[in-house]
Amino acid sequence: KEKLSLAKWMKEFTPSKYATTQTDEVDFAFIRFALNMAIACDVCPVQKQLDAGAPAFLASMLTVKNDCVVGPASMALAHLSLHVECKAPIAAAGGIVACVNLVNDNPNAPIVSQACKTLASVAMWPANKPLMAGKGAIKALVRAVQSVGPDNERIDDDALGSAFCGLCNCAEGNDANRNLIVELDVMKSVEYICENWTDPYVLASAAKLICNLAYSNVYTAMSCLSSHCDEALNASIKKGGGDKNPDIQEGAMMAFCNLSNNESNQTHVGASGAIKLAITTLETSDDPKVLRAAALACASMAHNSFVNKTRMGDQGAIKALLEVAIGRGMGGDHEEDFLDAKAAEACCLALATLLLNQLNQQILAELQAVEVFVQLVEETESMEVLAAGAMVVAALVPQPDAKKRLLCEGRMLPIEAAGGMEVLTRAKQWVYGRKSPPDWLLNTISIFGITEEEAIKEQRDREAEAERLVSEDLFLDNRAVSSGTTANQFQDEFFTHISLFREAVAEIRPVELDDDLVDMADKLF
Numbered sequence: 001k002e003k004l005s006l007a008k009w010m011k012e013f014t015p016s017k018y019a020t021t022q023t024d025e026v027d028f029a030f031i032r033f034a035l036n037m038a039i040a041c042d043v044c045p046v047q048k049q050l051d052a053g054a055p056a057f058l059a060s061m062l063t064v065k066n067d068c069v070v071g072p073a074s075m076a077l078a079h080l081s082l083h084v085e086c087k088a089p090i091a092a093a094g095g096i097v098a099c100v101n102l103v104n105d106n107p108n109a110p111i112v113s114q115a116c117k118t119l120a121s122v123a124m125w126p127a128n129k130p131l132m133a134g135k136g137a138i139k140a141l142v143r144a145v146q147s148v149g150p151d152n153e154r155i156d157d158d159a160l161g162s163a164f165c166g167l168c169n170c171a172e173g174n175d176a177n178r179n180l181i182v183e184l185d186v187m188k189s190v191e192y193i194c195e196n197w198t199d200p201y202v203l204a205s206a207a208k209l210i211c212n213l214a215y216s217n218v219y220t221a222m223s224c225l226s227s228h229c230d231e232a233l234n235a236s237i238k239k240g241g242g243d244k245n246p247d248i249q250e251g252a253m254m255a256f257c258n259l260s261n262n263e264s265n266q267t268h269v270g271a272s273g274a275i276k277l278a279i280t281t282l283e284t285s286d287d288p289k290v291l292r293a294a295a296l297a298c299a300s301m302a303h304n305s306f307v308n309k310t311r312m313g314d315q316g317a318i319k320a321l322l323e324v325a326i327g328r329g330m331g332g333d334h335e336e337d338f339l340d341a342k343a344a345e346a347c348c349l350a351l352a353t354l355l356l357n358q359l360n361q362q363i364l365a366e367l368q369a370v371e372v373f374v375q376l377v378e379e380t381e382s383m384e385v386l387a388a389g390a391m392v393v394a395a396l397v398p399q400p401d402a403k404k405r406l407l408c409e410g411r412m413l414p415i416e417a418a419g420g421m422e423v424l425t426r427a428k429q430w431v432y433g434r435k436s437p438p439d440w441l442l443n444t445i446s447i448f449g450i451t452e453e454e455a456i457k458e459q460r461d462r463e464a465e466a467e468r469l470v471s472e473d474l475f476l477d478n479r480a481v482s483s484g485t486t487a488n489q490f491q492d493e494f495f496t497h498i499s500l501f502r503e504a505v506a507e508i509r510p511v512e513l514d515d516d517l518v519d520m521a522d523k524l525f
Helices: 002-012 025-043 046-051 054-061 067-080 084-092 095-105 109-122 126-134 137-146 157-171 175-183 187-196 200-214 218-226 229-239 246-259 263-270 274-284 288-302 306-314 317-328 335-354 358-367 370-379 383-395 400-408 420-430 439-448 452-471 479-483
Strands: none
Touching (some): 002 067, 025 054, 025 067, 046 054, 046 084, 054 067, 054 084, 067 084, 067 095, 084 095, 084 109, 084 126, 095 109, 095 126, 095 137, 109 137, 109 157, 137 157, 137 175, 137 187, 157 175, 157 200, 175 218, 187 200, 187 218, 200 218, 200 229, 200 246, 218 229, 218 246, 218 263, 229 246, 229 274, 246 263, 263 274, 263 288, 263 306, 274 288, 274 317, 288 317, 306 317, 306 335, 317 358, 317 370, 335 383, 370 420, 383 420, 400 452, 420 439
């Protein structure tokens, strides 16, 4: 039974007719060792495996001219690479070069897949990222992506998804690698795959790759858009089944956020259907990570963009963001509460930028949700929600002259009546208690402090000055003077655009061993 299980396992690695499968006693011993290591990765202390030289030995096994040996060894190395402590030793032992050779030349899709997984895993380690470029790993992974098609049996969905993971992790935190990946002309292949594939692992990994390529880099973001990757992301969410695959949704929303990194890109992405998709995601998803990504995408597309602010208001973004913020913003001690608060914080940031548009403020007034939102910010246990919620309150406070005109007319600010001043005071005390409050917070509190007596006095002074100027023929039109002495400055955004951008880390999907093989562990150790 043991030999049959091992023989079945070996055959899984060698489906190609070009595979080398002749084994002798030594090869069989290597196969047994590789199975031992594949199982030991989860049960044996990592330091013990490092002290025994497992990374170097497994990497050397990948150079054997027998696919029955290389396949199990590639799986064992991929499993070992999941441990943070092993990523640098694998690279130092020549594991990157060995895996690159397999990705380039091995005819068996399972072996290519395991090699891509190892490369994707070791690329998470910052010191390995330059090595991935220098030793040809990025070029090999790009070729794997570019070579997909019905005539290429070497790259199946598992290998393709793992290749995307590798490129994603190479691009994470490394601008040089981002530029290299784009210059290798991979974007057309990414766009084609996103529009035509249905495998969730492939689509999620591709979306994360686009996300990292566009991160804080105008050149690579424009390269993605010129290849229509924004439209491909729309297609990938639909092909992935929408809410059925939250990994695809989160990756795509993070990509939309990063792609919208300048005014031109914002307009392009906003016109591609990304706004409607983000709003629909906010309305239908129940995953807090997806909701956070969708809210940040809305905030990024709207930041300093009058066109996109108006588009979002017309398509229902205000209501969708409010519902998520109010429903998930209370905070708490549990992990679920923390994730919900992160989603609510992102929604508040999006609302803070959207409500700088007067038309969107009218939409909020029609929803009659100001008091409920203010109550949430007053009572939340999350300091992040309190800080972002205070921005929303500040966005609803007009400039000083507008406040004075309202007071002269005997009217009160709706946000003031709802308790906005108390929210800002709480934010100043709790969020900025040990550091200097931002200017927008201090200015808004000062606007709340304007009294009716001050407003009426200033109005009378303006009218008297206007009458004097007219009587002396120095000022023939007193309309501007009587309505206010100075023009109000347009209110700036409360946060920087770059603060919205995030990078993704693509976790590989390890292949599980059959129960018959796992049951052999006692005999193998």
